[in-house]
Amino acid sequence: MKDKIAKVKTWPKDIDPTLSSHSNDKYVLRLYLTGSTCRSVLALKNLEQICEEYLEGRYELEVIDLYQNPSLAKGDQIIAAPTLIKKLPLPFRRIIGDMSNKEKVLLGLDLRDIHK
Amino acid sequence: MKKIEHEIIKRQLPKSATGIQGFDEITGGGLPKGRPILVCGGAGCGKTLFAIEFLVRGATEFNEPGVFMSFEETNDELIANVISLGFDLEDLIKRKKLVLDHVHIERSEIEETGEYDLEALFIRLGYAIDSIGAKRVVLDTIESLFAGLPNQLILRAELRRLFRWLKDKGVTAIITGERGDSKLTRQGLEEYVSDCVIMLDHRVNEQTSTRRLRIVKYRGSIHGTNEYPFLIDENGFSVLPVTSLGLKHVVSNERVSSGITALDNMLEGKGYYRGSTILVSGTAGVGKTSIAAHFAEAACKRGERVLYFCFEESPNQMIRNMLSIGIELEKWVKKGLLQFHATRPTLYGLEMHLAVTHKAVNAFKPDIVILDPINTFVISDKEVEIKAMLMRIVDFLKASQITALFTSLTSSESSLESSEAGISSLIDTWILLRDIELSGERNRGMYVLKSRGMANSNQIREFLLTDHGVELREAYIGLEGVLTGSARIAQEAKESAELLIRKRDIERKKREIEQKRNALEAQISALHFEFESEESEAIKMIEIEQDQIKRLKKDKVQMAESRHVNSDFIDNINLKKKNNL
Numbered sequence: 001m002k003d004k005i006a007k008v009k010t011w012p013k014d015i016d017p018t019l020s021s022h023s024n025d026k027y028v029l030r031l032y033l034t035g036s037t038c039r040s041v042l043a044l045k046n047l048e049q050i051c052e053e054y055l056e057g058r059y060e061l062e063v064i065d066l067y068q069n070p071s072l073a074k075g076d077q078i079i080a081a082p083t084l085i086k087k088l089p090l091p092f093r094r095i096i097g098d099m100s101n102k103e104k105v106l107l108g109l110d111l112r113d114i115h116k
Numbered sequence: 117m118k119k120i121e122h123e124i125i126k127r128q129l130p131k132s133a134t135g136i137q138g139f140d141e142i143t144g145g146g147l148p149k150g151r152p153i154l155v156c157g158g159a160g161c162g163k164t165l166f167a168i169e170f171l172v173r174g175a176t177e178f179n180e181p182g183v184f185m186s187f188e189e190t191n192d193e194l195i196a197n198v199i200s201l202g203f204d205l206e207d208l209i210k211r212k213k214l215v216l217d218h219v220h221i222e223r224s225e226i227e228e229t230g231e232y233d234l235e236a237l238f239i240r241l242g243y244a245i246d247s248i249g250a251k252r253v254v255l256d257t258i259e260s261l262f263a264g265l266p267n268q269l270i271l272r273a274e275l276r277r278l279f280r281w282l283k284d285k286g287v288t289a290i291i292t293g294e295r296g297d298s299k300l301t302r303q304g305l306e307e308y309v310s311d312c313v314i315m316l317d318h319r320v321n322e323q324t325s326t327r328r329l330r331i332v333k334y335r336g337s338i339h340g341t342n343e344y345p346f347l348i349d350e351n352g353f354s355v356l357p358v359t360s361l362g363l364k365h366v367v368s369n370e371r372v373s374s375g376i377t378a379l380d381n382m383l384e385g386k387g388y389y390r391g392s393t394i395l396v397s398g399t400a401g402v403g404k405t406s407i408a409a410h411f412a413e414a415a416c417k418r419g420e421r422v423l424y425f426c427f428e429e430s431p432n433q434m435i436r437n438m439l440s441i442g443i444e445l446e447k448w449v450k451k452g453l454l455q456f457h458a459t460r461p462t463l464y465g466l467e468m469h470l471a472v473t474h475k476a477v478n479a480f481k482p483d484i485v486i487l488d489p490i491n492t493f494v495i496s497d498k499e500v501e502i503k504a505m506l507m508r509i510v511d512f513l514k515a516s517q518i519t520a521l522f523t524s525l526t527s528s529e530s531s532l533e534s535s536e537a538g539i540s541s542l543i544d545t546w547i548l549l550r551d552i553e554l555s556g557e558r559n560r561g562m563y564v565l566k567s568r569g570m571a572n573s574n575q576i577r578e579f580l581l582t583d584h585g586v587e588l589r590e591a592y593i594g595l596e597g598v599l600t601g602s603a604r605i606a607q608e609a610k611e612s613a614e615l616l617i618r619k620r621d622i623e624r625k626k627r628e629i630e631q632k633r634n635a636l637e638a639q640i641s642a643l644h645f646e647f648e649s650e651e652s653e654a655i656k657m658i659e660i661e662q663d664q665i666k667r668l669k670k671d672k673v674q675m676a677e678s679r680h681v682n683s684d685f686i687d688n689i690n691l692k693k694k695n696n697l
Contacts (some may be wrong), residue, residue: 034235043230066236070243077220079237080265096265097230108227 027051027059027109028088034081035067039098043082046099054111084108129336132180132252132288135173136166138355142340143331147312150286152279154309156293156301157316162327162348163292164189165198166316167254169353170290172203174252175213182252183215183244183287187260191216201352215244221264228266234274238281245287253282253289259303279308300332311335317343326468329355347471356471367391372484372519375414376407378588379547382564382573388545389569391517393510395540397524398549402560403579404523405429406586407547408486409438409445411521416448420483423476424456427489431456442584455480470505474512485513489523503542510542544568549579559601562588578604 031047033040044063051059066073066081076085084095086109095108131145140146147153147170155163171182186194194216195205208214217240245253258275265271282289291309293301300306306313313332318325328343346355371386380387388394394411396404412422426434434456435445448454457476461469477485490506506522513520522543540546546565551558560579564572578589578601589604 032236034233034239039231039233066239070239073236073240073243074217078240079219079221079261080232080234081236081239082232083236092225093227094225095227095229097228097232100230101228104227104229108229 025058025089027055027086029059030062030064030076030085030087032064032066032073032076032078032081032083032085035065040082042098042100043084046102046105047084050099050102050105050109054106054109086110131337132174133178134170135177136169136353136355137351138344138346139329139353142344142355143334144337144339147288147290148334148337149288150283151311152282152289152291152309153312153314154291154293154301154305155314155316156295156305158295158318161316161318162346162353163316164194164256165201165348166314166353167256167290167292168194168198168203169201171214171252171254172198172205172208175208180251180288181213181215181248182254183217183241183248183250184254184256185217185219185241185244186256187219187221188257190218190220194218201348201350203352212248215248215250217241217244219260221260223264226264232267232270234261234271234278238278242285245285251287253287254292255289256292257294258291259293259301259305262303275305276308316346345468345471347468347475349475354471354475356474366517368517372418373414374407375410375412376586376588378577379407379562379586382575382577382588383545383567384570384572386570388519390519391514392519392544392568393514393542394519394521394545394547395524395543396521396547396549397526399526399551402549402551403581403586404525404549405434405488406438406441406443406581407549408488408521408523409434409441409443410586412454412484412486413443413445413448415484416451416453419453421480422448422454422484422486423480423482424454424486425473425476425488426456426458427461427487430458440583441581441586455482470508473509477513477516477518482518484519484521486521487523489525491524491526507542545572554601555603557601557603 029047029051031044033043047061051061064072066078072078076083080096082096082098084099084105086093086095089110093108093110095105097104099105128144130149131143131147132149133140133146155166157163168184171184174180174182184194189197198205205214205216209216219237219240241253244250258278261271261275262268279289279291291305293303293305295315296302296304300313300315310333312334315330315332317328317330319328327346327348329346330343331339331341344355346353368390370390371388372390373380373387374383396407398404408424412424415422424431424434429437431449435449438445445454449456455476457472459469459472473485473487487509490502510520543566545567547562548565549560549562552561553559560581561576562579563574563576566572575590580587580589
């Protein structure tokens, strides 16, 4: 990775942190659910499992029930439920679905390299 | 009658008036209340505008707040785009009459990790609806979801649920959809929204484009099935209910002068009927526009309003040209009684012209409308369409009691009358101008081909353009046909010469008789004189004779006295003589 950067002369510096490994970054996550449907419960369970496994101690997860806070859906551009939003580290990502496909969740969280 | 109408309305499907000009007329009251409506059409055909106007009119005119959920344009873009149409969305948002919600979906940000639904969208929409008590909803264009979310199966199931949910919510919802290749919409939305489908179309024909609207489907309601042209201009969306509303227009017995006294005389001396349709047709340069200008001027003098559509000349050119025959139009323009509306026929399609005419007439409220000339449309469209368009214009103007004058150029090759067959049946009064070529001259002739409901002159008049307007002369009609111009003048001279000779003849004869009478009288007096002299001679002779008789008697007595014979003796002698006998 470092060799590559050395070869490209005009590499913008602010991209650097996003490309580097997130092994030490703190994760800010927000999960939007719609009540306690089985899909919501499944999503929450799956997510917690993944977080505990890969991001232990360095993640912050906020769970929002849209039925109770409907106005929040507009602000974060939520249309599907459940939706997980990865606010930090950049880039911004939304992960929709019940998180049963672990591969894809890790891809969305930029954690695939570590997994390998 | 009113009661019956009222009952019909009662039995109809509840409708939500759109407030869009003309649209409520063709749908019998608007869109179906509390149901989803699909508005589909190609790019740039006005779907979003239709939807926006539905919301804005609802909020401002019918006190029905609305939610606009946009999947394409951002709120700021939307506000900026429609402000030119006079829609102040920001103000409506402030007054809690409107909610704009831009749904942004970025494919690259999304990672699908399993089963999901669009419940969040429902919550979001439901929250927006409840926050202002919205009665109207627009989803523009929901098909963008298909680009953002890869799982079509979920999406289709969720859309079906969404439309069901909207119905249950009791909101009147417009869903816009891009037109597909073989289907009404690209994603087959018509499958889900089946109560009312409206199709917008933007067609280019012979390089001119026309926007059209058609109601494909409207469950539970009668509706116009035709394609209606519509217009997007500074006042928003307007659909033209152009099909004839039936031939029920009120007719007037009032007459309006044509501005040409001699022409009025040909039409019972009174002119055209108010609210009738007049066609002035003829070959090039016969003075069609002059007749129209006369009519316009006369109307302005009466204080009426005239709307003049010129399709070939600019207003300034028109004013200048008419000044040369003594018609001053400029002062009427300044007074605001005369308005020119100059456009090229090729500028837009027929329907658009119709729409523009409608709008201009509704805005200016004229008593008289002049279209000069109508046949320039032929260049851009087919004859059938022109007829349909003119019929619509005629119907519209008649219904508004507006007198209409059309001019039409006929090519000299085809028959003057047959070429107008397309529209002749729509016309009440038809004045035909023709040029008459004779003895190296070209002159203008005019006659009234038909005039419904009045005894019109059947004569061909010679039509002269002078510096003080149009003049009509009695044309000479003789054995050789109609004579005009110098031929007419020559003929007139010939006639007057003949008349002179005849007059002289008569005078001569009169003189002869007089002479004869004089001679006769002289003879009579001579005879009379002769007789008188003879008479006096005779009287004299008689007197002389009588004198002689008297004298003889005297002489006898004297003789007897001298012979001393008394009378007795004589008597005795006489007696003896008697006895002897």
